[in-house]
Amino acid sequence: MKVLVVGGGPAGMMAAIAAALNGNEVTIIEKNEKLGKKLFITGKGRCNVTNAGDMDDIRAHILSNPKFMYSAFYEYNNFDVIEFFESEGVKTKVERGNRVFPESDKSSDIIKALTKKIRELGIEVLLNTKVVDIKTRKISDEDVTDKKSCYESAFAEVSLSDKSTLKGDALIIATGGLSYPVTGSDGDGYKWAEEFGVDVVKPRPALVPVILREEDARAMQGLSLKNVNAKFTIDGKEVSSETGEMLFTHFGVSGPIILSASSLISGRIKDNTKLYIDLKPALDFDTLDKRILKDFEKYTNKNFNNSLDDLLPKKMIPVIVKRSGIDPYKKVNVITAEERQNLVNVIKNLEFTVVGLRSFDEAIITKGGINVKEVNPKTFESKKVKGLYFIGEVLDVDATTGGYNLQIAWSSGYACGINLKAW
Structure with missing residues (x-):
């Protein structure tokens, strides 16, 4: 034949x-x-x-x-x-x-x-x-x-x-x-x-980078994260959740756990499609709060924006500080328990809005x-x-x-x- x-x-x-x-x-x-x-x-x-x-x-x-x-x-x-x-x-x-x-x-x-x-x-x-x-x-x-x-x-x-x-x-x-x-x-x-x-x-396109709406995502361009959890939701319903490596880019996010998720949201993206990043998935809320309190005790006389170097990548700190709602120049020894809880929530649920996927040119x-x-x-x-x-x-x-x-x-x-x- x-x-x-x-x-x-x-x-x-x-x-x-x-x-x-x-x-x-x-x-x-x-x-x-x-x-x-x-x-x-x-x-x-x-x-x-x-x-x-x-x-x-x-x-x-x-x-x-x-x-x-x-x-x-x-x-x-x-x-x-x-x-x-x-x-x-x-x-x-x-x-x-x-x-x-x-x-x-x-x-x-x-x-x-x-x-x-x-x-x-x-x-x-x-x-x-x-x-x-x-x-x-x-x-x-x-x-x-x-x-x-x-x-x-x-x-x-x-x-x-x-x-x-x-x-x-x-x-x-x-x-x-x-x-x-x-x-x-x-x-x-x-x-x-x-x-x-x-x-x-x-x-x-599938296995493709994801475009985010927020400007502060682009502010972290080039930042690579390991051992984080990325959860995608549509209409509040979880579509994908995976722990591993990801990367911030000039348009949004990429990396293994993002690419895998893109195949699950392809063709389904709506106005309220969200990405939630848990920067410390190995720590529950209480454990993370204790860790932050320990860092605050170590840097007791420092301003808030100078107290997170042991916890987060330098490029990410301005974004987390802004989203926490805590005055960046506030001394850590006067930050309240309620403010700490806001910080913990931001670190465990860093939220972004998905607006689309990149083109076939970048799809695997x-x-x-x-x-x-x-x-x-x-x-x-x-x-x-x-x-x-x-x-x-x-x-x-x-x-x-x-x-x-x-x-x-x-x-x-x-x-x-x-x-x-x-x-």
Whole structure:
């Protein structure tokens, strides 16, 4: 069988490898000058390959349509991914949160392993080549039975940017979403799907920084916080709460716990969408009050605005002082218990108003995409168009940070490729 894979990202490369291992003739068509361009920048260039948690944990981190991935995860799980790269000479390591990285901390090692395997399997790779048009013919059940006839007439004819054409018996769309468009993700997969009559759930940026209304958030630009809790609410109802690292920026906030939450509030932001930051989640209100009282005793003759250096980052102190309502020049030895309680409340519930999310340019992944109700979860073949397959980020499946989105790519790619039976 002649298999055409449009897109040379993680899902496309894995699908090509699996299809070739299954005896198929495979061609990858990639618009960029190299394979794995987006993979190269993932995990800040380190490539969070997968997650070493158990499958229940991995499924729990899939935010959209987790049940759709059950069969693919069973076919090719996270430990299969680790074993694949280890067998190709890439040693891996497990870090906080069961995140798996190459031991070298180089995403290029992951890409080299994949491209080496692609060469070994004789997979044709067309770089700097854009698909400009796709023509398909309907495959009936009789065609599939009459394999020789089906092979000779082909399912798809793909027109390329160099004015050449390719014919294939199976067409795999692995074009990614709309995130990081500089890497070539421009929504082509959605356009073709709609031309084929396949439903597309509106794409939105996900795992993306959050824009805040308040000016004092921007005053803390560049401030990185560890071991804080970020809670997001909509209409007063909690939507997300996670403890970890975050960062203040020139427009609002970013960092791991913010990015994960963004996928849960994407498309749902209202006027009263709030972010509450607990700067000291390990301390309850009473314990924090005692800690502050101890600091006040230490700096008993200092002004309030000079008494918080042991408790808070310097860049944050003016914001906390202003929000507490306490005169910054008031001596700490005359601050009342009620004023201290206001201070404790500000530190435990630093409140901001969410006004939006940053664009696809800064999004790690895309939320939305090919409606999975129209895709076979075992083979990833379209239920509407025989011979047409959708894998990876182009699907309406997304997850939090931690290697889970790449696992979706590996599993969907492998399951699709390995189920393409050579004729």
